Structures are given as C-alpha cells and as structure tokens.
Amino acid sequence: MLSPMQLSKKIQGNDSSQRINYLYQISKKVVEKNPVLSAYYGNLAVSVAKKNVLKIHPDIKRQLCKKCRCMLIDKKSAKVKIKNKKKTKYIQVTCNTCKMTKYFPANKGNNHRLWLENPEAIVEIVN
Numbered sequence: 569m570l571s572p573m574q575l576s577k578k579i580q581g582n583d584s585s586q587r588i589n590y591l592y593q594i595s596k597k598v599v600e601k602n603p604v605l606s607a608y609y610g611n612l613a614v615s616v617a618k619k620n621v622l623k624i625h626p627d628i629k630r631q632l633c634k635k636c637r638c639m640l641i642d643k644k645s646a647k648v649k650i651k652n653k654k655k656t657k658y659i660q661v662t663c664n665t666c667k668m669t670k671y672f673p674a675n676k677g678n679n680h681r682l683w684l685e686n687p688e689a690i691v692e693i694v695n
C-alpha cells in the first residue's frame with residue numbers, strides 16, 4: 569500500500585479519469601475496515617467526475633452508495649438480494665453504513681455477482 573504522500577501525488581499526477589479509477593480502487597480496498605474512509609474516497613471520485621464533466625463508468629456508479637458514496641460490496645459493506653417482480657429480476661442492495669437501499673434490474677443471463685467484481689472499469693491497479 570502506498571503512503572498517503574505517494575498516494576496523493578499519484579492521484580494528482582494523473583488525468584481525471586485515471587484519478588477516478590484510483591479513488592474507486594482505494595475506496596474498494598478500505599471499505600471492509602473503514603467504510604467511512606471508503607465513503608470519503610467515493611465522494612472524491614464523484615466530485616472529480618463532476619468537476620471535469622466526466623461520466624463515471626456505470627459499473628463504478630452501481631457500486632457506490634447513492635447516499636453516503638461508500639463502496640457497496642456484498643457481505644462486506646452491503647447486503648445484496650435478488651428479488652423477483654413480474655418476471656423481472658431485481659437486485660436489491662442495502663448499504664451497511666447508512667442503510668440506504670437501491671434497486672436495479674438484473675441483466676438477463678448475468679450472474680448478479682458479476683457487476684460487483686467487474687474489472688472492466690479499472691484502468692490500472694493500485695498496489
């Protein structure tokens with residue numbers, strides 16, 4: 569893990585979309601031990617995106633709590649349930665930090681866990 573100094577240098581030194589990816593990964597990394605810190609990085613990622621009029625990748629967006637911006641990871645920081653409504657599958661995600669619940673339709677034929685661990689949105693891995 570990088571020191572906070574190295575980390576902020578790394579965050580400052582990259583373009584905005586890379587910065588968002590870093591923040592996203594850091595947020596994900598710390599969520600189990602420190603959901604408050606995770607929410608802090610989540611908020612930073614969102615504000616960097618807003619400042620630069622960037623769209624956050626939908627996979628990242630899904631993993632952020634709407635309310636506290638904490639990273640939502642099944643069994644770690646959130647509860648994920650599958651609900652059936654009129655032949656449509658819904659994923660219900662409840663944030664353990666602020667108890668906010670959100671729903672979205674499950675993709676057909678997709679395992680509901682896929683989006684939680686989708687590496688597509690990641691540009692570079694922080695070590």
Ligand SMILES: [Zn+2]
Nearest residue numbers: 633636663666
């Ligand atoms: Zn939350």
